[in-house]
Amino acid sequence: MSVEVRNITKKFGSFVALENINLTAPDGDLVALLGPSGSGKTTLLRIIAGLESFESVSGADILFRGVSVVGDRLSERRVGFVFQHYALFRRHTVYGNIAFGLKVRRGKERLSSRAIRERVMKLIHLVQLDGLELRYPDQLSGGQRQRVALARALAIEPQFLLLDEPFGALDSRVRQNLRRWLRRMHDEIKLTSIFVTHDQEEALELADRIVVMNKGRVEQEGTPTEVFHNPKNEFVMDFLGNVNLFHGRIESGRVFLEQSGIIANVDDRKRFFVRPHEIELVPDNIDNAGLPAKIKRVQLAGAIVKVELTSIENNEIFVEMSHEKYAVHKFQNGDSVFVVPKNSIVFPEDYSI
Amino acid sequence: MTSKIAPVILILLTFFYLGLFLVLPLAAIFVEAFRKGFAVYLNSFNDEYAWSAIRLTLLTAGIAVPLNVIFGVVAAWCITKFEFWGKNILITLIDLPFAVSPVIAGLVFVLIFGRQTFFGEWLLAHNIKIIFATPGLVLATIFVTFPFVVRELIPLMQEQGVLEEEAAVMLGAGGWDIFWRVTFPNIKWGLLYGVILCNARAMGEFGAVSVVSGHIRGETNTIPLYIQTVYDGYAAGASAFAMATLLAALALITLIIKSIIEWKEKRRER
Numbered sequence: 376m377s378v379e380v381r382n383i384t385k386k387f388g389s390f391v392a393l394e395n396i397n398l399t400a401p402d403g404d405l406v407a408l409l410g411p412s413g414s415g416k417t418t419l420l421r422i423i424a425g426l427e428s429f430e431s432v433s434g435a436d437i438l439f440r441g442v443s444v445v446g447d448r449l450s451e452r453r454v455g456f457v458f459q460h461y462a463l464f465r466r467h468t469v470y471g472n473i474a475f476g477l478k479v480r481r482g483k484e485r486l487s488s489r490a491i492r493e494r495v496m497k498l499i500h501l502v503q504l505d506g507l508e509l510r511y512p513d514q515l516s517g518g519q520r521q522r523v524a525l526a527r528a529l530a531i532e533p534q535f536l537l538l539d540e541p542f543g544a545l546d547s548r549v550r551q552n553l554r555r556w557l558r559r560m561h562d563e564i565k566l567t568s569i570f571v572t573h574d575q576e577e578a579l580e581l582a583d584r585i586v587v588m589n590k591g592r593v594e595q596e597g598t599p600t601e602v603f604h605n606p607k608n609e610f611v612m613d614f615l616g617n618v619n620l621f622h623g624r625i626e627s628g629r630v631f632l633e634q635s636g637i638i639a640n641v642d643d644r645k646r647f648f649v650r651p652h653e654i655e656l657v658p659d660n661i662d663n664a665g666l667p668a669k670i671k672r673v674q675l676a677g678a679i680v681k682v683e684l685t686s687i688e689n690n691e692i693f694v695e696m697s698h699e700k701y702a703v704h705k706f707q708n709g710d711s712v713f714v715v716p717k718n719s720i721v722f723p724e725d726y727s728i
Numbered sequence: 729m730t731s732k733i734a735p736v737i738l739i740l741l742t743f744f745y746l747g748l749f750l751v752l753p754l755a756a757i758f759v760e761a762f763r764k765g766f767a768v769y770l771n772s773f774n775d776e777y778a779w780s781a782i783r784l785t786l787l788t789a790g791i792a793v794p795l796n797v798i799f800g801v802v803a804a805w806c807i808t809k810f811e812f813w814g815k816n817i818l819i820t821l822i823d824l825p826f827a828v829s830p831v832i833a834g835l836v837f838v839l840i841f842g843r844q845t846f847f848g849e850w851l852l853a854h855n856i857k858i859i860f861a862t863p864g865l866v867l868a869t870i871f872v873t874f875p876f877v878v879r880e881l882i883p884l885m886q887e888q889g890v891l892e893e894e895a896a897v898m899l900g901a902g903g904w905d906i907f908w909r910v911t912f913p914n915i916k917w918g919l920l921y922g923v924i925l926c927n928a929r930a931m932g933e934f935g936a937v938s939v940v941s942g943h944i945r946g947e948t949n950t951i952p953l954y955i956q957t958v959y960d961g962y963a964a965g966a967s968a969f970a971m972a973t974l975l976a977a978l979a980l981i982t983l984i985i986k987s988i989i990e991w992k993e994k995r996r997e998r
Contacts, residue, residue: 426894450900462891466913475909476899531899 376534376567377402378423379438384430385418385591392418393429394591400535400584402440403565405558407578410588411614416571417459419588420537423569424456425449439534455533455566459540461524463512469523470508473498476531498526501560518549525557529566538570542577554581575615579603587611609722612648619654619692621647621666621716632666632716647719651695655715656682658704665713668692670706682706684714757976761969772970780946781954781971787862788937788950789930792869796926800877801919805911807878808885809893819882825874833871834939837864860942865950868936873926880922881915888914917989928982932975951975 378400385393393415400406408416421427422437425444429435436443444452464472477491486494499508502522512520521541528536541557542550558581561568572578578585579599587594587602587610595607606612622644623632632647657665668684680701684692692714706712762769772778803822807815825833841858842848851858858864892914896906912919934952941948943957951971959968 424898426898449897450902453900454898456895456898458891458895460891462895464892464895464910464913467909475896475901479896479899479901479905479909481902527895527899 376440378535378567378569379436379441380419380423381436381438382432382434383419383422383437384432384435385415385422385427386430392591393422396591396593398586398593398596400567400569403567404583405561405581406567406569407582407585408569408571408588409573409575409578409585409614411573413590414588415591416573416588417539420539420569420571424454424537425452426456453531453534455528455531455536457521457524457528457536457538457541459543461512461520463520463523463527465512468509468511469499469504469515470495472512472523473526473530475527494530498530501529502526516549517545518553521545521553529564533566535567535569538568540571540573542572542574550577557581579615587614589614606720609646609648612720612722617651617693619649619651619716620690621649621719623647625721632714645721647716647721649716649719651681651693652679653716653718654692654694655717656684656694656696656704656706656712657715658712660713665715668712668714670708670710670712673701673706673708675701684712686714754976754979757969757972761973763969769970769973772967775967777946777949778954778967778971781949781951782974784862784865784948785931785950788865788869789927791866792873792930793923793927795870796873796877797919797923799874800881800922800926801915803878804881804885804915805907807882809890822875822878825872830872830933830935831939834868834936837867837871837936837940859940860944860948862948864940865937865948868940869930869933872933872936873930876926876929877919877922880918880925884915884918885911917993921986921989924982924985928978931978 380396380398383393383396384391396415396419408419410416418427422429425447426449437445439452464475467475474491474495477486477494480486496508499505502525504519504522504526507515507519512523515523521544525538525541542553545553554577570581582599584597585599585602586596589610595602595611597605602611603615606615612618621632624644625631660667666686668686670682670684672683674681674683675698679695680698682694682696682701684694686692694714704712761772803818806812807819838859839845840847841851841864843852843859848859856863858867892910893906896910901909931950932952933950934956937950938953938956941950941953943949943953945957949957951974955968955971955975958971
């Protein structure tokens, strides 16, 4: 089931939390709303759920499978919502929490208690909580609570699933496991899902599509590959991973980085954005394309080698390379080297980080 | 060394203070009540007016407490779960009975429903008695005990927030299910605590009730008023103290229930 948001604006007093948001979550996709805190992503999620109102400007609408749901009662929307801190019913057991949505059904929709039991036990098995059904939320670990919240949302057979910072409150190990588990489960049940996160790694790893938000606006929308490799602006570039900023100019198709002593024509001056893994370090300045810098710290522990440098202008530069590549020169702290960007992105100058 | 002596002194001082001002008077009531023997004590209740006072007290509390419980839950629910205009005014008003002297509270009802007023004339013409009758006692008691339940619930419900209720809404629950399955289980101990405090005050209230009662023996005397009448009047002594033991016992039972609730809450939180 596809979800569509059209022209949504939200104000809290004079503060504009969301400004004319348009986005679509295609059927069966796992979509990430990615942005720093205060970017409006949780507000947007709550508006889609129906927990929050929005400004009634013309054209403002929320559609499920092409049909507007704005007038619908919340209970009729059948949206599965997983809250940031789970919001489990503390006086109900795991079983009671998951069964809740089925027990409050009235009339024709009501299931027999045996049918409820069957479905709840199936969900408990799905989220790997077998044997814990009589525990109370405060007797569970964070990861277990998260899975109860998920099972509870799935119990009502929602049309789609909304998750607010689903892994925010967990430690990194549990988070990684749960992330992969959620991705697998999504691949199995193919439920359209939208989740909010401020963690770009989480979004890149988990999502089919990423919506990058900032200050109540959508900066870019696309697949993880698109937003990572073709960022539309400096904000997206910066938010999706570490990035180095250089000033310089382009002369007959070649990049010349600015260094102290060489003052370029101001009109030609451009800002170059370079990811840490797209920089090479060389001992000699062949072709004059490099920028002199001093090595401040080399971190060898990990899958890749991370090198921190300072330029002559005292700017920090981050470089990442494989252990094989590092083995060629084996730079040490204090070594003077030259920084050569292999790939850089230039944005129009109307924007700043 | 001093750090060990100081706490001991302070603790002893506290116990002495409590003993002098709280335990001693309470003990005195029982001592006085039983001074002439258990038979005399029992005989004090062998009095039509005494029984009438007990019945009236139970009736008054029986009406005032449930009404304040219903209002208290509704008001606390509104105040903590919704945003609306005039919320702060409502919160301030709820505290009014705590701020106003009970005598003034009683007087207000006399002024509203008394004979001299427009209301009073209308009531008189329709043969409805409020002042110097049971309805007046109930009204005064409701006024005085009004804040107990709400005051107990608001901080509790504020702390719990609205997340569980929102989760229930998303799962398709209506207002009724949300209250009984989510909100009520979360507040039930706090509510019970508020109820027993409200009840203790409702049964023991003297000031406001005294003003609207008129002290008509066998008709408008609640237990506290009866005690005063008896003590001031002809059969002073044991009889007044015997009735006072009832209120004292009520206080002790209230404290015991309160302790049990607190103990249960603590155990649950562990």
